[in-house]
Amino acid sequence: MTTLIWIAAALVVIGVYLSWTAGRLDRLHARIDAARAALDAQLLRRASVAQELGTSGLLDPAASIVLYEAAHEARQAAEEQREVAESGLSQALRAVFDDEGQLEAVREAPGGEQTVTELTAAVRRVPMARRFHNDSVRAARAVRRHRVVRWFRLAGHAPFPMAFEMDDEPPAGFGDRSGGR
Amino acid sequence: MRIGIVCPYSWDVPGGVQFHVRDLAEHLIRLGHEVSVLAPADDETPLPPYVVSAGRAVPVRYNGSVARLNFGFLSAARVRRWLHDGAFDVIHIHEPGTPSVGLLACWAAQGPIVATFHTSNPRSRVMIAAYPILQPALEKISARIAVSEYARRTLVEHLGGDAVVIPNGVDVDFFARAEPREEWQGRTIGFIGRIDEPRKGLPVLMRALPGILAAVPDARLLVAGRGDEEEAVAELPAELRSRVEFLGMVSDEDKARLLRSVDLYVAPNTGGESFGIILVEAMSAGAPVLASDLDAFAQVLDQGEAGELFANEDAEALAAAAVRLLGDPARLAELRERGSRHVRRFDWSTVGADILAVYETVAAGAAAVATDERTGLRGRWGAARE
Secondary structure, three states: OHHHHHHHHHHHHHHHHHHHHHHHHHHHHHHHHHHHHHHHHHHHHHHHHHHHHHHHOOOOHHHHHHHHHHHHHHHHOOHHHHHHHHHHHHHHHHHHHOOHHHHHHHHHOOOHHHHHHHHHHHHHHHHHHHHHHHHHHHHHHHHHOOHHHHHOOOOOOOOOOOOOOOOOOOOOOOOOOOOOO | OEEEEEOOOOOOOOOHHHHHHHHHHHHHHHOOOEEEEEEOOOOOOOOOOOEEEOOOOEEEEEOOEEEEEOOOHHHHHHHHHHHHHHOOOEEEEEOOOOOOHHHHHHHHEEOOEEEEEOOOOOOOHHHHHHHHHHHHHHOOOOEEEEOOHHHHHHHHHHHOOOOEEOOOOEOHHHHHOOOOOHHHOOOEEEEEOOOOOHHHOHHHHHHHHHHHHHHOOOOEEEEEOOOOHHHHOOOOOHHHHHHEEEEEOOOHHHHHHHHHHOOEEEEOOOOOOOOOHHHHHHHHOOOOEEEEOOHHHHHHOOOOOOOEEEOOOOHHHHHHHHHHHHOOHHHHHHHHHHHHHHHHHHEHHHHHHHHHHHHHHHHHOOOOOEEOOOHHHHHHHHHHHO
């Protein structure tokens, strides 16, 4: 009789542990979804402001074309080309705005101040959102690699989480804060 | 935004994290956000209207010093009630690894959680042992903030993952506008910090002092901070003791005035610093800074651009640098100017905007903060048994 009780108790403990781990994993997946949504929002915001700048006529024609092209690419890219296209936009922004005079010129134009504020905010928040996203991916992966999770298939059908890798280095003078990166 | 901030250390005891939380909360309130701070405090202590007490803190030996922490069933219940009543868009937990209300809040909450890691403890046995316990709580954090690149590195080493670096904030204008006091001026060297804590480096400065006074006989050292004054000057030759003035504990106003008055501020700390807020305060007040070359200090001083560095614990190097600087008014003026310019990035207007950007980033893709009811767990468990 006691043996039976012990076995039942052990099963209960195992059950609780498995259920708790599944809940933990579920929460981690929810966190990734939220972080990915936030990252998408920031990337889209950045591409929109860049595209707006490209068509505003505030920049010289060559810079306008480069910026418009890159922003358009980034917005239209298919999921598997997204990382490359967004990196391309970062490079275009650096090519255009590494010269600090350019930013000043935009700022002096009517309505330019607001555009610059939006652009700097978006450019600063992309690396932030990406860090938070990749951090959540790492946390979920660490749990998913666990033996118990693999044996009991606690992750269900959720796809294996992938980090978002891109070049998000801001142009010089944009994110100029100590250790801001 | 409705923002909940959790401070793990007792509100009655002054400390770096408490001041940071206070200034952050007041800054956010000025910007029109709704802020509630949960912190351990004695029930009799008068609290500012935005602070909610999480109960009395008990002194516990933790991590090499006595910390006043708060845990147990009563506190856990208070944390839950605070989360429930607050209905926050985001909660910001400070030092979530400390066994106090921060960790309890991490357990009890779900939704957008931001956490700031202030200290950068070297990997300890406690941390390794506690890792499996901490991990499920810490992995709920959606965004991590480290106060310096150095703190971020240790965080990544210990816990993996990544963090954004946002430095601690200072009200730069409060220091910049302080009135200098005449009796603290004229070849004065300033030191602020606990006298009896060797980590703060006063002994190094005391060893360097004879060398400094030999070259600059009219120099004076002004020391502000708690501790045994007799013991501090015990190693100093008797005839030099009159050149050291102890001011005891000073108010915030007097601290600012002291920093405005001195010719040189020396930070000889020997280790255990993850940021160096005092250097930022000194630069805000326009004091030229001479600091030991700790990682954290080098970063705050922009690798020696905004202030001078000397080899850590090397009293002779400290003396040589101090003598050179005190004899070179042009260099001092240059350091004042560079420091004042560099320090703008630590002003609350900049730091607060960055922290708000983090809040908005994590709150954008998620529902509001709620208590983690675990009904899912019970429901699943019930279903599994039937």
